[in-house]
Amino acid sequence: MGEFLVTIQVKRTPKTYDVCIIGSGASGGTAAKVLTEGGLSVALLEAGPPVVPERDYKEHVWPYDLPHRGVGVGGRARHDLDNEFLAPNGAWEIEGEPYVSAPGSKFRWFRSRIVGGRTNHWGRIALRMAPVDFKVRSHDGMGDDWPISYDDVAPYYDKVESYIGVFGSKENIPSAPDGIFLPPPKPRCTETIVKKACDKLSILCIPSRLAILTTPLNGRAACHYCAQCGRGCITASNFSSSQVMIPPAEKTGRLTMITGAMARELVVGKDGKVAAVSYIDKTTKEERRLHARAFILAASTCESARLLLNSKSTLFPEGLANSSGVVGRNLMDTVGSNLGGYFPQLERVPAHNHDGVGGMHMYLPWWKFDRKNDFLRGYHTEFGGGRGMPGVGDYDRLCDEFEGYGTSLKRECKKRYGCYIGFAGRGEMIPNENCYCEIDPNVVDQWGIPVLRFHWKWSDNEIKMAKDMQETYRAIVEEAGGTYLASKGPDGPHPYGIADGGVIIHEVGTVRMGERPATSALNGYCQAHDVKNLFVTDGACFVTNADKNPTLTIMALTWRACDYLLDEAKKGNLGA
Amino acid sequence: MSMAISRRDILKSLMMSAVSGSVLRVIPLKAAEYAHRIVKAEKAAAETHAYTPKFFSAHAYKTLQSLCNSIIPADDEAKGAVEAGAPEFIDLLTSENKDYQLTLGGGLMWLDNTCIDRYEKPYLDCTADQQKEILDLIAYRKNAKKDPSLGQGIEFFSFLRKLTADGFFTSEIGIDYLGYIGNTYVQEFPGCPPVPES
Numbered sequence: 001m002g003e004f005l006v007t008i009q010v011k012r013t014p015k016t017y018d019v020c021i022i023g024s025g026a027s028g029g030t031a032a033k034v035l036t037e038g039g040l041s042v043a044l045l046e047a048g049p050p051v052v053p054e055r056d057y058k059e060h061v062w063p064y065d066l067p068h069r070g071v072g073v074g075g076r077a078r079h080d081l082d083n084e085f086l087a088p089n090g091a092w093e094i095e096g097e098p099y100v101s102a103p104g105s106k107f108r109w110f111r112s113r114i115v116g117g118r119t120n121h122w123g124r125i126a127l128r129m130a131p132v133d134f135k136v137r138s139h140d141g142m143g144d145d146w147p148i149s150y151d152d153v154a155p156y157y158d159k160v161e162s163y164i165g166v167f168g169s170k171e172n173i174p175s176a177p178d179g180i181f182l183p184p185p186k187p188r189c190t191e192t193i194v195k196k197a198c199d200k201l202s203i204l205c206i207p208s209r210l211a212i213l214t215t216p217l218n219g220r221a222a223c224h225y226c227a228q229c230g231r232g233c234i235t236a237s238n239f240s241s242s243q244v245m246i247p248p249a250e251k252t253g254r255l256t257m258i259t260g261a262m263a264r265e266l267v268v269g270k271d272g273k274v275a276a277v278s279y280i281d282k283t284t285k286e287e288r289r290l291h292a293r294a295f296i297l298a299a300s301t302c303e304s305a306r307l308l309l310n311s312k313s314t315l316f317p318e319g320l321a322n323s324s325g326v327v328g329r330n331l332m333d334t335v336g337s338n339l340g341g342y343f344p345q346l347e348r349v350p351a352h353n354h355d356g357v358g359g360m361h362m363y364l365p366w367w368k369f370d371r372k373n374d375f376l377r378g379y380h381t382e383f384g385g386g387r388g389m390p391g392v393g394d395y396d397r398l399c400d401e402f403e404g405y406g407t408s409l410k411r412e413c414k415k416r417y418g419c420y421i422g423f424a425g426r427g428e429m430i431p432n433e434n435c436y437c438e439i440d441p442n443v444v445d446q447w448g449i450p451v452l453r454f455h456w457k458w459s460d461n462e463i464k465m466a467k468d469m470q471e472t473y474r475a476i477v478e479e480a481g482g483t484y485l486a487s488k489g490p491d492g493p494h495p496y497g498i499a500d501g502g503v504i505i506h507e508v509g510t511v512r513m514g515e516r517p518a519t520s521a522l523n524g525y526c527q528a529h530d531v532k533n534l535f536v537t538d539g540a541c542f543v544t545n546a547d548k549n550p551t552l553t554i555m556a557l558t559w560r561a562c563d564y565l566l567d568e569a570k571k572g573n574l575g576a
Numbered sequence: 577m578s579m580a581i582s583r584r585d586i587l588k589s590l591m592m593s594a595v596s597g598s599v600l601r602v603i604p605l606k607a608a609e610y611a612h613r614i615v616k617a618e619k620a621a622a623e624t625h626a627y628t629p630k631f632f633s634a635h636a637y638k639t640l641q642s643l644c645n646s647i648i649p650a651d652d653e654a655k656g657a658v659e660a661g662a663p664e665f666i667d668l669l670t671s672e673n674k675d676y677q678l679t680l681g682g683g684l685m686w687l688d689n690t691c692i693d694r695y696e697k698p699y700l701d702c703t704a705d706q707q708k709e710i711l712d713l714i715a716y717r718k719n720a721k722k723d724p725s726l727g728q729g730i731e732f733f734s735f736l737r738k739l740t741a742d743g744f745f746t747s748e749i750g751i752d753y754l755g756y757i758g759n760t761y762v763q764e765f766p767g768c769p770p771v772p773e774s
Contacts, residue, residue, distance in 0.1 A: 060759055060760075062748070062751070062759060063746035063747075063751075064661070064746060064747050064748050064751075067665075067668055068665075068668065068669065069665060069742065069743070069746040070746070071669070073672045074669055074672035074673030074676070075669040075672075075673055075676065076673075078742075185765045186765055186766070186767030186768075187767060187768060188767070188768055189768035189769075189771065191768075192768050224760075224761040224762060224763075225761075225762045225764075225765045226758065226759060226760060226761065227758065228759075345771065348771060348772050349768070349769070349771050350769055350772075351755030351756075351757055352757060352766070352768075352769045353757045353758045353760070353762065353765075353766065354757075354758065355758035355759070355760075355765075356765050357765070361765075387755075387756060387757075387758075388756075388758075389751075389756060389758060389759055390745045390746055390750065390751055390754055390756055391746060392742040392746055393738075393742065394742075394745065395738065395741035395742065395745060396738050396741075398741075399734070399737045399738045399741055400734065400738075403715055403716050403717065403734075403737075404715050404716065405646050405647045405648075405711060405715050405733075405737065406646060406647070406648075406649060407649060407651045409647065409648065409737075410648050410649070410651065410654075410656075410744075410753075411653075413741065413745065413754075414753060414754055414755075417754045417755070417756075418754075
């Protein structure tokens, strides 16, 4: 038994699985579903614990139901997203698992060590990339084209949307292709005001596209409009991998889920293929090995790159699947910049239920695609505000602005409640040589696994884009008769309010696909050029980072890669 | 029914009898709503004991209550911060947070000391006019420019004002006062009601 073993002894699991998937988020969950339903036996490794809805979800709790009103012991989360209402979804810092920003760089890395990964955190914004987004170099000469086109991915967008459920509307906008949509919910007051202003400014404002059910689908109930997707959804009306992708995989009887499994490295056999994954069982702290005929890396963009770079062998001295040297390079996030406004007409709106889904009902797709701009590529805009559930910290700004005390303060707070709308730009970053991650030569985590060191620098194109966001949002606020708050200028560490790298949590590109093995790690099916039984299906495989949130594309690319893998398996190409 | 039962227990038991025919771990909407209602009713029945401060002395806590009441008083529209439980909320957080202990614990002592200097009495023993006079001084940042000795009091009051607003507007009383309607199950989202023209 375990207690008599010395801890360095490596335990080999007796079975050889058809496929081992590392990571259970958008990509890993999709792969588990597609592959098990295709008849393969699958082991799914997840570094975190299971998510248990009846224990972990906090839906419909009022602030006053909790002694700390949601901000935790000592008011810890008073200025933090990590409040008591949220379902477990990830963290910026994990004890015992550091990462490093190189001198002069600032990068933040959000990691979701839990079944379902970052889909527990995801805003469910499900946007298709446009045809032009796959062929950027052909279009404007910058960056690289993908080895695949929109037409290759479109059938898989269809499959994903049909299965997970995405609401939206048909609009025929070139920069925002239509999908298979459930009906969108009606606009909120805040959204009708913004839409009116956008119409006057000839800015597109259309129903948003979120992976939340507005009609029942595949055994899941429709949304009940409590606006609390971030707290976890007891009815699974919003999408998460743990509630929507993993259950059908489990139902096949061919899925073996292993939680608390921290992958250390991929072990290569004499034939140059991956033979096993070496991982730490976090509960027992034992080293284990799991064997499979094929491996899918879906551990998240930077974690997958880390695992490849840490898998060095005599056959692959620069790390696995890295003969091109691109692993870790090409790191991109999304360009983010925010602006808020006060809208006095909302003072007159009678009290009403403004909750809606847990996200925006309308958004602004990229609208300046048909003209020359000061920068390349584009951005979309998310916005929200209004009469949400009051929370701790909501009145900080007003208290500082209004000061005083007494009935006048109390009434001012009531008058201004629900009158704010915030805008958040989400734009395409062009990869540059200053943005990458590599293994830090000196630092390991608590499992002894070398950690990542990040390098980051925005280029002028992104700064110009952030400037355009600020100008656009000011124009919308003023057109609507509102007052904008704290517009951001060119100076300081965040010119025009541009967020630090990693903060928008859209990092992609570190194990990119491409036609040429010299300049890419994967082919168009996410299969490693160097190692045929290895696939990287998370955001790492992206060639560019269009303004669309990457999750829907991650799922579509994963589904496509798994169909290819199933086909290869049928042909007997999966190996012994 | 056992008082120890929690929302979590109820949801868990409901989960055991999850929707038949679905492989997904979900529970029927109505059942979940029912669970929340039961727990709310039980909590309401349990809350009727007097509060013993966890951090503040009896005197300091009385001063805190008085200040909370001045910051957000009861008026003809709604009860105030004290009725809404803001002092308890502030005491709980302060008992767990060293920074809050310095700012608020120290701030209350500053206030008494300043009142003794000015009026020869601690704050609570001052007349209503004297209390108003000192609050009018520490409630506005601009006063520190005229009299830098007010700086600490202004910082203290500024922080207490935020925490009092937190305590009030996250209470049932405060949420009703604001007119937030929601946190519930609706079949269809109704959209925006007609907005009156100004």
